[in-house]
């Protein structure tokens with residue numbers, strides 16, 4: 001009886017392993033054709049080092065990058081963002097790199113610019129995290145691959161974006177929280193997000209987590225004030241759907257309050 005159970009358990013285990021390896025092969029087929037050979041080689045290196053154990057599924061397919069849900073060491077959930085090596089994207093990306101004193105030599109090839117972009121997202125996440133801004137913890141960046149903390153349920157369901165939330169329990173509080181994050185980002189981390197809106201804020205377990213920070217620039221970038229005003233405007237526009245206008249501050253007033261504290 002006991003032996004039978006043991007055999008059953010073993011078979012289940014082997015089946016799972018077989019499924020896993022089948023899935024890995026299928027995933028590989030899915031990656032082929034989407035990513036260039038450099039990305040595939042790098043993915044294999046990251047996989048062989050055991051940083052990523054298994055790709056489970058795709059969370060988002062965007063113009064610049066795809067985001068995957070993966071499992072790392074000891075099956076810890078990960079989000080893996082892989083930037084596409086596409087020359088179409090480098091034109092506008094340059095505007096957010098050139099003029100940022102942290103990135104002086106960026107090269108001219110598509111590869112180099114995309115690698116810098118990916119490293120920039122990693123650096124920005126690190127800098128924000130260090131100054132207590134709630135972002136996914138960055139874990140690794142290698143060329144065009146960024147590995148970070150997965151925000152979502154244990155079963156792999158990613159957190160919703162603020163855009164997909166129908167109701168906010170305390171919208172004034174939520175708005176003030178994000179305005180405070182913008183202010184801390186500027187005054188403490190010395191960064192401006194540059195693409196902040198309900199699309200790039202996740203809502204999970206009552207908390208708002210800012211994501212998609214690759215374009216974030218140093219406050220010394222020539223366009224930093226313009227980007228800062230745009231971020232404030234987007235956020236206020238979104239929250240004004242839930243809040244009586246008399247409680248929504250003016251864009252200029254928020255902007256000036258931040259700059260007054262420099």
Ligand SMILES: Nc1ncnc2c1ncn2[C@@H]1O[C@H](COP(=O)(O)OP(=O)(O)O)[C@@H](O)[C@H]1O
Pocket residue numbers: 059060061062063064065067079081136148149150151152158159161199200211212213
């Ligand atoms: N760390 C993460 N955890 C869970 N989901 C994420 C994470 N990062 C990104 N996502 C999901 O992937 C989507 C795309 O990621 P994002 O960084 O905004 O890239 P882009 O908008 O440039 O395609 C997000 O809207 C979000 O749904």
Ligand SMILES: [Mg+2]
Pocket residue numbers: 199200212
């Ligand atoms: Mg985004």
